[in-house]
Amino acid sequence: MSTLLDVEDLRVTYPTRTGVIEAVRGVSFQLGRERLGIVGESGSGKSQTGRAIMGLTPPQAQVSAKKLAFDGIDLMAASPRERRALRGNRIAMILQDPKYSLDPVMSIGRQIVETLRAHERVSKAEARERALAMLEAVQIRDPARVFDLHPHEVSGGMGQRAMIAMMLIAGPELMIADEPTSALDVTVQLDVLKILDKLVAERGMGLIFISHDLRLVSSFCDRVIVMYAGKVVEQIKASELRNAQHPYTLGLLDCMPRIDADRHPLPVLDRKPEWAA
Amino acid sequence: MSVADNQAAAGRGSAQAVAVLSAIGRFLAIAVTTYLGLLAVTFFIGRVIPIDPVLAVLGDRAPTAVVERTRREMGLDLPLIEQFYIYVKSALSGDFGTSVLTTNPVMADIRRVFPATLELATLGTIIGAVIGVPLGVLAAVKRGSFIDQIVRIIGLIGYSVPIFWLGLLGLVLFYAKLQWVAFPARLDVVYEYTFTPITGFYLLDAAMQGQWDVFYDAFRHIILPAALLGYFSLAYISRMTRSFMLNELTQEYIVAARAKGLSETRIIWGHALRNAAVPMVTVIALSYAGLLEGSVLTETVFSWPGIGLYITNSLQNADMNAVLGGTIVIGSVFIAINLFSDLLYRVLDPRTKAR
Known part of the structure; x- marks a missing residue:
């Protein structure tokens, strides 16, 4: 399997008045055209890892890595211009909540077309055709109607499909999905996941799926990275999750209610300072 | 189908x-x-x-x-x-009685003085918005930088310096010393008899009649007071633009726009400002309405025969018909501007469209 993304010793720090906050502390992994899940609690650094790969950390953040390469391109050495050319074109990102991540005053169709026209020279008519085809690919039944709607006029599930369409239209090879279903209704979550799964498989893309839901990730991904306090504590194949070693992973697995057993009181997640060391 | x-x-x-x-x-x-x-x-x-x-x-x-x-x-x-x-x-029916002071019908007086104020306020607001909005955007984008500090200082001065003082200084410098602008009035005396206003907006009237010498003269008279009013609305508009833009730039859709690989120019002017424009409409409309009623000091300093000066003079002479008539006209324009900005708001923000 060829390596699409190579991350070695990635660090993201934020200097503040009261000292340096280390959001990501030496994360390393490799990714081919597969589905990798990154799991952790709030503040574990999983989202920051995704944003650092995209080059979308805020200006005050300091990103360093021994190696951060996408398809042989050294991202640490790339100019802002080169990284922008990659974004949306070869590496794309799905954000959490379509209510906030879609521009409220621009029609959905124009937002999709915008991605395409940022990277390819296409005519207006062709861009529209391809956007409509993309809307159809994310299983929106009436693409021509949805094309002209504004974000507030569609449901959360529909909005997230539009988001996927917007990020996939330029044909990226790597997709970073940052909690793509956390803001959606449970009933819609599976639909959106299926669409994402299908498109990723069809197009042979690499996927980084960031979530706090270990079970969801393990059912959806090939491999899982568990993060705690900015570090990777365990890296494991999803199919072998029940053989996980690290007490934190076991804790994450164990703190869920089960439908067939009385689990009262639920065990609380253990957090030991030595794991963060 | x-x-x-x-x-x-x-x-x-x-x-x-x-x-x-x-x-x-x-x-x-x-x-x-x-x-x-x-x-x-x-x-x-x-x-x-x-x-x-x-x-x-x-x-x-x-x-x-x-x-x-x-x-x-x-x-x-x-x-x-x-x-x-x-x-x-x-x-x-537009009948506010007769002015005691001028012995004309109040409506006739207002028809004469109000266009002067309207012309001045419109030009002032245009100057304020055209310069103020980009300045505010720049300050927000380069937050904390040198440019940001400059814009904030310009805004602070505009907020705190009395307008009549700045007006007098402007006259001393640009009229008395440099002679770049004309003396306080709407037109040179020479043109008072050769020029017949139609709408009462001298710049517009002169252009419509092709009297370009009059246009130039009217411009030389209006530019200093208009620039002054423009500066004051600029102070307000740039500060509000800055804070609206700062708010928009932290939104998630901006991150999404970056993730799409859009250029910074497009993100700032096409997405962030497009969203900030919605509340900006109200801000600019209010500052425009404020100039219509509140430029008495400017009109006094620049001998501008506008409605502010008219109402003040009437008030000092207990000419209640004129005061009330002027108040009603200003109030009506205020209502009209507010309604218009509400309409524009609906055009700019699809979320407020008629449901």
Whole structure:
């Protein structure tokens, strides 16, 4: 399997008045055209890892890595211009909540077309055709109607499909999905996941799926990275999750209610300072 | 397209038309209510202030019989509610009585002075918005930088320096010393007899009649007071733009726009400012309305024969018809600007479209 993304010793720090906050502390992994899940609690650094790969950390953040390469391109050495050319074109990102991540005053169709026209020279008519085809690919039944709607006029599930369409239209090879279903209704979550799964498989893309839901990730991904306090504590194949070693992973697995057993009181997640060391 | 589809489309179309009509109806209802409220307030102010309109006309040495007769002629012996009815009726037909000071009908006076104010305020607002909005955007994008500090200082000075003082300084420098602009007035005396205004907006009138020498002269007269008012609205507009832009730039859709690989230019001007423009409409409209009523000081310093100067003079001479008439006209324009900005708001923000 060829390596699409190579991350070695990635660090993201934020200097503040009261000292340096280390959001990501030496994360390393490799990714081919597969589905990798990154799991952790709030503040574990999983989202920051995704944003650092995209080059979308805020200006005050300091990103360093021994190696951060996408398809042989050294991202640490790339100019802002080169990284922008990659974004949306070869590496794309799905954000959490379509209510906030879609521009409220621009029609959905124009937002999709915008991605395409940022990277390819296409005519207006062709861009529209391809956007409509993309809307159809994310299983929106009436693409021509949805094309002209504004974000507030569609449901959360529909909005997230539009988001996927917007990020996939330029044909990226790597997709970073940052909690793509956390803001959606449970009933819609599976639909959106299926669409994402299908498109990723069809197009042979690499996927980084960031979530706090270990079970969801393990059912959806090939491999899982568990993060705690900015570090990777365990890296494991999803199919072998029940053989996980690290007490934190076991804790994450164990703190869920089960439908067939009385689990009262639920065990609380253990957090030991030595794991963060 | 099938028949059913066609019917559905037609249904959507007529439903939309109904929605638009009901929105317009609501607008008119709001306008009429506000206008009646304005009339009521001005009427009662006119009644409770300790100025006797009869004495204002006749002076305090008139015989009692004459005073009584004039009081009847002016309708002041009628019940209050009837007086209000007459007041509303004449105000709606544009009749605000006669000015004691100028002996003209108040409406004729206002028609003469109001365009002067409107022209000045419009030019001032255009200057303020055209410079203020980009400055505010720049300050927000380069937050904490040198440019940001400069913009904030410019804004602070605009907020805190008295306008008449700055106006006088401007006259000393640009008129007396450098002679770049003309003296305080609307036109040179030479043109007073060769130029007949149509709309009362001198720049527009001169351009329409092709009298470019008049246009140039009017421009030399208006540019300093307009720049001054423009500076004051710039101070306000740039600060508000900055804070609206800072707010928009932290939104998630900006991250999404970056993730799409858009250029910074497109993100700032196409997404962030497009969203910030929605509240900016209200800010600019309010600052425009503020210039219409509040440029008395500027009009005084620049001998600008506008409505601010007119009302102030009338007030000092207890000329209540003129004061109330001027107040009503300014109030009406205020209402109109507010309604217009509400309409624009709906155009800019699809979330507020008629439902």
